[in-house]
Amino acid sequence: MASLGWQVIRALFGVGERFVPGIAGRAAFELFARTPSPRKQTHGERKAVSRAAKFMQSARHHRLTVGSDCVAVHEFRPEADADEAGRVLVVHGWRSRTEYMKAIVEGFRAGGFRVFSIDLPGHGQSSGRRLTVMKAVEALATSAQWFGPFDAVAGHSFGGAVAVAAAAGTVKTAAPLAAGRLILIAAPNSLADIVDGFSREVGVGPHSRQAMVARIERLAGRDLQDFSGAGQLARLPIPTLVVHAPDDREVPADDARDYGAAGRHVTMHWAPGLGHRRILSNPDVVSRVVSFAGTQGRLAIAS
Template sequence: MASLGWQVIRALFGAGERLAPGIAGRAAFELFARTPNPRAQTEGERKAVSRAADFMRTARHHRLTVGQDCVAVHEFRPDAGAGDAGRVLVVHGWRSRTEYMKTIVEGFRAAGFRVFAIDLQGHGQSAGRQLTVMKAVDALATAAQWFGPFDAVVGHSFGGAVAVAAVAGTVKTTAPLAAGRLVLIAAPNSLLDIVDGFARQIGLGSRSREAMVARIEHLAERRLQDFSGARQLARLRVPTFVVHAPDDRKVPADDARAYGEAGGHVTLHWAPGLGHRRILSDADVVSRIVSFARMPAQLARAS
């Protein structure tokens, strides 16, 4: 049964559909883009951040101005004696932060990579309370101006969808992000599906939904269909490694299959039993990701 809060929200949007669908659609967009309250962490989230405190102290912390927001980028140098394998940009998902990417960052450091892990707007140590694909792509582009080019870009969940859009140059106001490799972990394929799922969750009527979509497309200067990850990836031809758990309850396995069918430059690896978050700390998954990033380009395309 839905909580009282969600029942109230659904009732309000139901009334908005009848009385003022345009206003309801714009309000739905604001709710959709609203980032989680940083003070409302769950006990599990607090523990995860606490466990990563020593890890975060090893980083050099940067603050970048992105639009009206201040975005944190955490730079992790390669382990002593590991050499210089290149540069990697790591992007977390929604309601996540750099601390949750700890095992992946450590895997790249041990292999000699310099890692730049970004906290997207409204997450981790970054300011703001609104996040959209467009804002996130802008943040990645700003990080690339300061710290790129990147030999690989690694994105989890929402961060994976953002990484594809950034490298594909789908946001018209932002230049494409140069990347030698892409790694997508539990990444959603369709922004339109995400919007429709959210609309159903809050009980948004058809006219209000149309107004919400129109607001997003106005800001993006693109149709929502253009943010199909598989369609963008098919055009890119950048060697890409897709990792997904068949049991992921947040992002359907069909999304990974769609990515896997984008072309011969895409390698799909299934990680059964790891769900949506545990996949980030699995030693075998991390080893495969790092190995893919180090693979010569011609072999990565053929793998």
């Protein structure tokens, strides 16, 4: 059963749809872009952050200005006995942060990579309480100006969708992200589907949704349909690894299949039983991700 707060929100959007759909659409956009409060972590989230404290102390921490936000980028050097294999950018998902990407980051470090893990606006050590695909892509573009080009970019969930949009240059306010390889872990394929799911959840009606979409398209300078991960990837012949669990309850497996159909440059790896988040810490997944990044990412950039 929905909480009282969500019932009230749904009721308000119902009234807005009937009388002021333009205002309701703008309010829906603001709610859609609102990031979770850092003060309201679950017990599991607090535990994960606490367990990763020593890991975070090993990083060099950078602060970048992206629009009105201060974005944190954490730099992890390769392990002492490893030759440097290249540079990797790691991008977390919604309601996530660098600490949750610990196993992936450590895998890359052990493989000799210098890792730059970004906390997207409104997440982790970055400022703000608002995040859109546009803001996220601009944050990645700014990171590339300082620390790129990257031999590989690895994104989980929302971060995977952002990585594709950044590499494809879909957001007109940001330069395309130079990457030798892309690694998409449990990534959603369609921004339009995400908007539809949100609209159903909070009771945004069709006219209000139209106003919300118009707001997104004005900010992006693109039609909403342009944010199809598979469509972008089909026009972006970068070697790409798609990792997904068939039992993922947050991002349907069909999204991964759509990515896989984007072209022969896409490699699929199914990870049964790992769901949406456990997939990040699975040793086999980490090994495959690091192996895929390899040294060939450098060759892709050079060519």
